[in-house]
Amino acid sequence: MALAAMLAMPAILARQAPGPATAAPPEAAADGQAPPAADRTASGALTGAPREHGHELPLSAPHWYVTMHGEEGALSQVYALDGTGAVLGPVLGALPSGEAPLDELRGMVVFGDGQLAVISAKSASSRAILFGAPDAKTGVRAFRSVLIRRGGSNPAFVHPYQLAVGPEGALYASNQDTNTITRYEGMGSWFRGSPMQVPSGLSGFGTLLPGTVVPNDQQSPEGINQARGFAFGPDGLLYACDRGRGRIAAYDPRTGRLVRVVADAQAGIGHPIQLVFSRDGQHMLVTDNKHNGVWRIDIATGRVHSLVRPGSGGLDGPSAIAERGDFLYVGSRLGKRILKYDRHDGRFRGVFAELPSNPEFMVPVTQQ
Numbered sequence: 196m197a198l199a200a201m202l203a204m205p206a207i208l209a210r211q212a213p214g215p216a217t218a219a220p221p222e223a224a225a226d227g228q229a230p231p232a233a234d235r236t237a238s239g240a241l242t243g244a245p246r247e248h249g250h251e252l253p254l255s256a257p258h259w260y261v262t263m264h265g266e267e268g269a270l271s272q273v274y275a276l277d278g279t280g281a282v283l284g285p286v287l288g289a290l291p292s293g294e295a296p297l298d299e300l301r302g303m304v305v306f307g308d309g310q311l312a313v314i315s316a317k318s319a320s321s322r323a324i325l326f327g328a329p330d331a332k333t334g335v336r337a338f339r340s341v342l343i344r345r346g347g348s349n350p351a352f353v354h355p356y357q358l359a360v361g362p363e364g365a366l367y368a369s370n371q372d373t374n375t376i377t378r379y380e381g382m383g384s385w386f387r388g389s390p391m392q393v394p395s396g397l398s399g400f401g402t403l404l405p406g407t408v409v410p411n412d413q414q415s416p417e418g419i420n421q422a423r424g425f426a427f428g429p430d431g432l433l434y435a436c437d438r439g440r441g442r443i444a445a446y447d448p449r450t451g452r453l454v455r456v457v458a459d460a461q462a463g464i465g466h467p468i469q470l471v472f473s474r475d476g477q478h479m480l481v482t483d484n485k486h487n488g489v490w491r492i493d494i495a496t497g498r499v500h501s502l503v504r505p506g507s508g509g510l511d512g513p514s515a516i517a518e519r520g521d522f523l524y525v526g527s528r529l530g531k532r533i534l535k536y537d538r539h540d541g542r543f544r545g546v547f548a549e550l551p552s553n554p555e556f557m558v559p560v561t562q563q
Contacts (some may be wrong), residue, residue: 396450508543
């Protein structure tokens with residue numbers, strides 16, 4: 196789509212005041228003023244609060260980015276939402292003429308310099324695409340480069356789901372078609388985006404695809420059956436959602452080996468999709484689209500608690516998950532909404548946003 200047409204989208208997606216069905220309770224009204232506590236999202240890469248030098252983002256400014264799948268003719272894009280949940284419009288600029296169009300957007304990372312990388316997951320043209328900082332007037336981010344691309348030297352990167360920055364600065368991606376997690380040279384490297392060496396701890400599992408850090412279950416009995424979201428814990432371990440096995444497992448990224456299974460079907464886990472750690476690092480929050488709710492897992496004890504009850508507030512196919520202040524934001528993928536819950540007790544607090552397509556990932560926007 197031409198950039199001019201994209202910039203016209205905010206006018207098409209006019210803001211709508213919340214009606215009786217979507218209005219949040221009075222206790223939630225202050226949510227538009229971003230609290231000073233750090234935001235936590237699935238990528239783990241953007242943790243600063245939207246407040247710098249004592250200033251807060253205006254309610255009308257972009258507060259969130261949400262990737263949209265682009266089904267049913269909707270634009271496959273990253274959309275900005277303001278502090279009230281109103282859709283402001285798409286933020287990604289046009290790609291060069293030689294590049295395949297954006298298709299099936301998934302995970303994204305906002306880097307410390309303001310640039311944004313987003314997964315375009317379509318199997319035939321799987322890429323992680325880098326866009327610059329937002330334009331001061333339009334908020335649109337110009338194309339910079341293809342950071343990671345599926346190809347002969349990177350055959351594991353097929354239908355990628357999530358992108359994240361590891362503790363050592365490397366880039367990690369989960370891949371739905373190869374059911375692996377792969378690792379790439381980070382933004383500070385001359386070879387950024389290139390697959391990194393397979394950890395020596397995996398040498399006993401034969402020849403693995405370049406960049407593999409967590410193999411699939413056909414390559415290793417410790418591996419992943421159906422790869423989805425992942426996050427790095429305060430302990431530096433990589434915690435991965437395995438939708439097929441119905442479990443969350445912790446891996447050592449230095450060796451690639453399984454450390455422990457955190458929770459599985461015996462604890463009620465169905466199809467874990469995305470996870471995020473609480474700000475204190477004591478709990479893991481996991482969306483589960485079979486349970487149709489959100490689990491809270493105590494890291495120390497392994498106790499699993501149903502925080503957001505199945506279908507609460509109309510939740511249908513939970514996907515994206517993010518924390519801000521006292522609230523938990525959850526993408527209702529099939530409902531095309533972002534729903535808001537009390538992060539302490541999981542009570543439904545209102546519909547935060549009505550969306551033009553299925554939400555995949557959600558990250559907070561910091562003041563640029």
